[in-house]
Amino acid sequence: MSEVAQLADVSPSTVSLYLRRPDEVSSRRAERIQMAIDKLSYLPNTMAGGLASSRSNIIGVIVPTITFSFFSETLETLERNLRAAGYQLLIGNTEFDASREEELIRSILSWNPSGLVLTGFSHSRKSVSLLSNSDIPIIEMWDYGQEGLDMVVGFSHRTCGRLVAEQLMRSGYQHMAFLSTNFQRDIRANERYQGFHDAIAATGGSVLVRELTGRSNTAEAGQLLCTLVNDHPEIQAVFCSNDMVALGAMLECQRQGWAIPERLAIVGFGNQDFTDSTVPPMTTVEPPRQAIGEHIARLLLDRLKGGNPEKRIDLGIKLIVREST
Amino acid sequence: MSEVAQLADVSPSTVSLYLRRPDEVSSRRAERIQMAIDKLSYLPNTMAGGLASSRSNIIGVIVPTITFSFFSETLETLERNLRAAGYQLLIGNTEFDASREEELIRSILSWNPSGLVLTGFSHSRKSVSLLSNSDIPIIEMWDYGQEGLDMVVGFSHRTCGRLVAEQLMRSGYQHMAFLSTNFQRDIRANERYQGFHDAIAATGGSVLVRELTGRSNTAEAGQLLCTLVNDHPEIQAVFCSNDMVALGAMLECQRQGWAIPERLAIVGFGNQDFTDSTVPPMTTVEPPRQAIGEHIARLLLDRLKGGNPEKRIDLGIKLIVREST
DNA sequence: TTGAAAGCGCTAACAG
DNA sequence: CTGTTAGCGCTTTCAA
Numbered sequence: 001m002s003e004v005a006q007l008a009d010v011s012p013s014t015v016s017l018y019l020r021r022p023d024e025v026s027s028r029r030a031e032r033i034q035m036a037i038d039k040l041s042y043l044p045n046t047m048a049g050g051l052a053s054s055r056s057n058i059i060g061v062i063v064p065t066i067t068f069s070f071f072s073e074t075l076e077t078l079e080r081n082l083r084a085a086g087y088q089l090l091i092g093n094t095e096f097d098a099s100r101e102e103e104l105i106r107s108i109l110s111w112n113p114s115g116l117v118l119t120g121f122s123h124s125r126k127s128v129s130l131l132s133n134s135d136i137p138i139i140e141m142w143d144y145g146q147e148g149l150d151m152v153v154g155f156s157h158r159t160c161g162r163l164v165a166e167q168l169m170r171s172g173y174q175h176m177a178f179l180s181t182n183f184q185r186d187i188r189a190n191e192r193y194q195g196f197h198d199a200i201a202a203t204g205g206s207v208l209v210r211e212l213t214g215r216s217n218t219a220e221a222g223q224l225l226c227t228l229v230n231d232h233p234e235i236q237a238v239f240c241s242n243d244m245v246a247l248g249a250m251l252e253c254q255r256q257g258w259a260i261p262e263r264l265a266i267v268g269f270g271n272q273d274f275t276d277s278t279v280p281p282m283t284t285v286e287p288p289r290q291a292i293g294e295h296i297a298r299l300l301l302d303r304l305k306g307g308n309p310e311k312r313i314d315l316g317i318k319l320i321v322r323e324s325t
Numbered sequence: 326m327s328e329v330a331q332l333a334d335v336s337p338s339t340v341s342l343y344l345r346r347p348d349e350v351s352s353r354r355a356e357r358i359q360m361a362i363d364k365l366s367y368l369p370n371t372m373a374g375g376l377a378s379s380r381s382n383i384i385g386v387i388v389p390t391i392t393f394s395f396f397s398e399t400l401e402t403l404e405r406n407l408r409a410a411g412y413q414l415l416i417g418n419t420e421f422d423a424s425r426e427e428e429l430i431r432s433i434l435s436w437n438p439s440g441l442v443l444t445g446f447s448h449s450r451k452s453v454s455l456l457s458n459s460d461i462p463i464i465e466m467w468d469y470g471q472e473g474l475d476m477v478v479g480f481s482h483r484t485c486g487r488l489v490a491e492q493l494m495r496s497g498y499q500h501m502a503f504l505s506t507n508f509q510r511d512i513r514a515n516e517r518y519q520g521f522h523d524a525i526a527a528t529g530g531s532v533l534v535r536e537l538t539g540r541s542n543t544a545e546a547g548q549l550l551c552t553l554v555n556d557h558p559e560i561q562a563v564f565c566s567n568d569m570v571a572l573g574a575m576l577e578c579q580r581q582g583w584a585i586p587e588r589l590a591i592v593g594f595g596n597q598d599f600t601d602s603t604v605p606p607m608t609t610v611e612p613p614r615q616a617i618g619e620h621i622a623r624l625l626l627d628r629l630k631g632g633n634p635e636k637r638i639d640l641g642i643k644l645i646v647r648e649s650t
Numbered sequence: 651t652t653g654a655a656a657g658c659g660c661t662a663a664c665a666g
Numbered sequence: 667c668t669g670t671t672a673g674c675g676c677t678t679t680c681a682a
Contacts, residue, residue, distance in 0.1 A: 001675065011653045016677060026651060041458060046435040047381065048675035050372040051658050067397045068597075076392050076418065088432065091416055093401065107413065110371040133366055218599035244599060251602045272393075274543035274569060277576045326659065336669045341661060351667060373659035376674045 001044065007036035019044060050112060059300065060108035061117040062092045062101060064186070068216065068244075070270055070289045071119070074141070077293030078117070085301050087114065094119075096185040102127045109134055115300045121146045122187055137303040139296050142287075143188060144314045151303075152312040153295045157188045160285055160317045161195025164239050164267055167283075171325055173237040173265055174205040177228055179221060179249060180241035183211035189241040192269070196239055208232060212245065221248030226256065229264065237265035237325065243272040243284055250278055250324065265325040271318075280323035288315035326369065332361035344369060375437060382412050384625065385433035386442040389421045389511070393541065393569075395595055395614045396444070399466070402618030403442070410626050412439065419444075421510040427452045434459055440625045446471045447512055462628040464621050467612075468513060469639045476628075477637040478620045482513045485610055485642045486520025489564050489592055492608075496650055498562040498590055499530040502553055504546060504574060505566035508536035514566040517594070521564055533557060537570065546573030551581065554589065561590060562650065568593035568600050568609055575603055575649065590650040596643075605648035613640035 005012040010029050018025045018033045025033070036042070050056040059082055063071040079089045090111060092104035102124045108116060109130060115137045123131070131138055131149055138150040145156045168176060178193045180186070197207045210228055212220045221240070225248070229235055240246035246268030250260060258264050260280055268275055271286035295313050302309040330337040335354050343350045343358045350358070361367070375381040384407055388396040404414050415436060417429035427449045433441060434455060440462045448456070456463055456474055463475040470481045493501060503518045505511070522532045535553055537545045546565070550573070554560055565571035571593030575585060583589050585605055593600055596611035620638050627634040 012675090013654080013677080014652060016675095017652085020677085024651070029652085041455065043431060043435045043455075045376070045437060045675055047372045047375040047437060048658090049677070051370070051376050051660085052675075052677040054658060054677095056372065065401070066391055067401050068393055072392045072397060076390070076420075079418065088415070090413070093404065095401075106368060110368045112370060112372060130366065130368075216598060218602040222602055247599055248602050251599075251604055254604050273541060274572055274576075277543040277547055277573050279576055279579050337659090338661080338670080339668055341659095342668085345661085349667070354668085370659050373674090374661070376676085377659075377661035379661095379674060 001042070003040055004033065004036045004042050007040065008032040054112065056112045056114060057087050058090050058108075058111050058113040059087050059115045059117065060090045060092065060111070060113045062094060062104050062108070063119050064094050064096045066091065066093050070287060071142070073289040074293040074296075077290040078296055079293075081294055081297030082300070085297075096182060098122065098124060102130070105130055114304055115139070117141055117296055117300075119143075120187055121148065123149075137300055139299060141292050141296060143191075144312070148312065150311070151299050151309075153292055153299065153315065154313075155288060155315050155317050156195075157191035158195035158198075160269075160287075161192040161197070161239075162199040163317070163319055164192075164285060165196045165199035167319055167321065168237045168239070168265065168267070168325060169200065169203060169205065171261075171265070173325075174200075174203075175232075175234045175236050176200055176205060177208045177210060177232075177235050177238045178241070179210050179212070179224060179228075179238055179245055181212045181214075181216045181221075181245055183209065183241070186241070192239075192241070206234075208235065216242060216244045218244055218248035218251070221245040222252030222255070225249045225252045229256075229258070235264070237261075237267070239267045239269075241269060243268035243270040243275050243282065246282055246284065246324075247274070247278065250282065254279075261323070261325050267325055271320050275320070276322065278324070283322045283325040284320050286318040286320055288317070291315050326367070328365055329358065329361045329367050332365065333357040379437065381437045381439060383415050383433075383436050383438040384412050384440045384442065385415045385417065385429075385436070385438045387417045387419060387426060387429050387433070388444050389419050391416065391418050395612060396467070398614040399618040399621075402615040403621055404618075406619055406622030407625070410622075421507060423447065423449060427455070430455055439629055440464070442466055442621055442625075444468075445512055446473065448474075462625055464624060466617050466621060468516075469637070473637065475636070476624050476634075478617055478624065478640065479638075480613060480640050480642050481520075482516035483520035485594075485612075486517040486522070486564075487524040488520075488642070488644055489517075489610060490521045490524035492644055492646060493562045493564070493590065493592070493650060494525065494528060494530065496586075496590070498650075499525075499528075500557075500559045500561050501525055501530065502533045502535060502557075502560050502563045503566070504535050504537070504549060504553075504563055504570055506537045506539075506541045506546075506570055508534065508566070511566070517564075517566070531559075533560065541567060541569045543569055543573035543576070546570040547577030547580070550574045550577045554581075554583070562586075562592070563589060564592045564594075566594060568595040568597040568607065571607055571609065572599070572603065575607065579604075586648070586650050592650055596645050600645070601647065603649070608647045608650040609645050611643040611645055613642070616640050
């Protein structure tokens with residue numbers, strides 16, 4: 001920067017001012033500075049700036065996974081909305097490992113971020129204390145219904161499970177199964193199961209659970225379903241923890257010659273692109289993947305500007321009823 | 326840090342040393358320092374450290390998209406391998422927009438990263454000059470066959486297209502189509518088409534191309550395929566730019582009652598989880614999604630340690646021949 | 651509107 | 667092994 005200043009024949013602090021608030025610099029010097037910048041291909045050093053101002057343009061985001069999941073769409077939307085305001089996303093993924101979260105929180109906080117976005121409400125004691133020691137805006141996303149550390153943007157997975165159950169019961173199904181990937185570690189899939197189970201149990205229906213051992217594994221979903229239906233022929237409908245599992249279930253039905261939905265109704269979760277093309281089209285749940293990103297960006301930016309926006313946003317889900325139920 | 330030093334009754338530089346190379350500090354003081362750190366829940370300021378050492382533990386990665394794509398698996402693997410060595414990924418996505426790349430390169434370079442990973446060989450003139458002004462290790466990934474700025478880890482998409490063509494021709498197909506998402510902007514899909522086309526044209530076969538307007542859109546793939554086959558009944562095999570498009574094509578065949586592969590053979594790209602469960606199982610191409618991440622980590626770490634590893638790695642692809650062809 | 655001066659919190663010689 | 671000293675490259679008063 002001092003080189004730029006020298007070449008433009010101004011003081012370093014004028015260059016700094018020009019970079020941050022160009023219109024507070026006289027146009028004559030502004031021009032000279034810009035020329036010097038171009039000539040030297042000067043790139044400001046973000047770390048020096050961050051240190052001096054004790055702020056950074058970083059927003060940390062911690063998600064369980066970025067691989068083929070709904071989170072990636074939230075991330076993309078969030079990034080797009082924050083980028084415009086000059087913020088950078090620092091993404092960490094826990095791979096559904098709780099202890100990783102604490103580590104990531106530490107590592108992100110050490111960057112002095114302007115804000116932090118977490119997935120869900122479940123954090124280690126130590127994480128919570130780390131977070132409460134920092135005074136940056138914090139958002140817990142992709143869930144809803146608990147207190148929250150600061151702000152919350154998401155939807156209730158329990159309600160989601162209940163809505164699916166009610167829809168299935170309205171169609172006359174009574175004996176159901178819940179087919180889940182990562183059931184032990186994915187708290188939100190668990191919550192959906194709870195809501196699903198409770199609504200059904202309350203009317204005297206039954207729900208069986210089966211967990212896949214691998215990650216979202218279409219083939220395994222098929223095998224599990226096959227065993228399940230052979231062992232429990234009374235099962236009429238299956239709610240899957242995501243659309244890929246549901247696809248696996250549907251393809252298995254096709255192989256077994258089980259008519260959908262007459263022999264077996266299938267419900268997915270995610271409303272991924274392909275769900276309207278399956279044969280028959282898949283009933284599924286649309287989580288507010290992008291809306292979550294948009295609202296987080298809005299809350300964060302408002303807060304960083306000194307505003308005092310809502311603390312909790314329930315974006316709900318949309319039940320997409322198609323011919324697989 | 327000075328607070329920690331004070332509480333532990335040592336000098337700040339001893340604390341700093343303890344944090345960076347714990348075994349160079351006597352165990353007595355080490356213990357005292359650790360206690361002080363815990364007591365104060367001290368978090369080091371990464372930016373101050375980075376500024377002082379004029380290094381950072383950041384590795385920048387620029388990908389076209391992180392949404393439901395193969396890149397996300399490379400990212401996850403890369404992250405896992407670099408994390409162990411203390412590096413953080415700073416991820417930027419261009420959304421297949423070339424001008425975004427330059428912007429991202431600027432913004433990442435301003436963080437003083439230890440390394441930079443780009444997708445493919447196509448960069449603006451300005452980007453190239455920015456990159457050559459910096460002396461950090463640079464890796465271009467997910468492609469192979471051109472010079473490269475520094476290091477290259479990937480595979481040849483042209484060869485991939487040729488291999489698929491040869492496989493199809495061996496099975497006796499002569500009239501083909503290439504169904505692509507993002508054909509205009511996705512250079513690598515284009516390369517696959519070229520390799521595919523050239524191999525087929527050389528033997529007197531024909532290839533038609535159709536591009537989807539949206540992003541990986543299963544439903545649209547079905548519609549396009551339907552029109553295409555009705556207009557050009559001679560078509561016998563379709564190579565899709567990714568597995569989701571191929572899924573859409575297969576589901577459309579099911580709806581139309583076109584037997585796979587008798588009426589129409591389908592080939593995907595990606596070897597995603599679900600491809601072995603479709604009816605019939607899908608012939609597809611497995612790109613080295615994870616291997617790319619592993620090798621990049623290895624090259625980067627070697628280089629950052631002062632080593633001089635290979636410049637170019639061709640990881641090739643694997644043709645997964647199943648019953649859809 | 652501009653510039654001089656004083657740090658931001660840490661690391662990196664170096665001397666002890 | 668430990669402490670002293672001098673910055674890293676910028677931002678931020680504050681005075682001109």
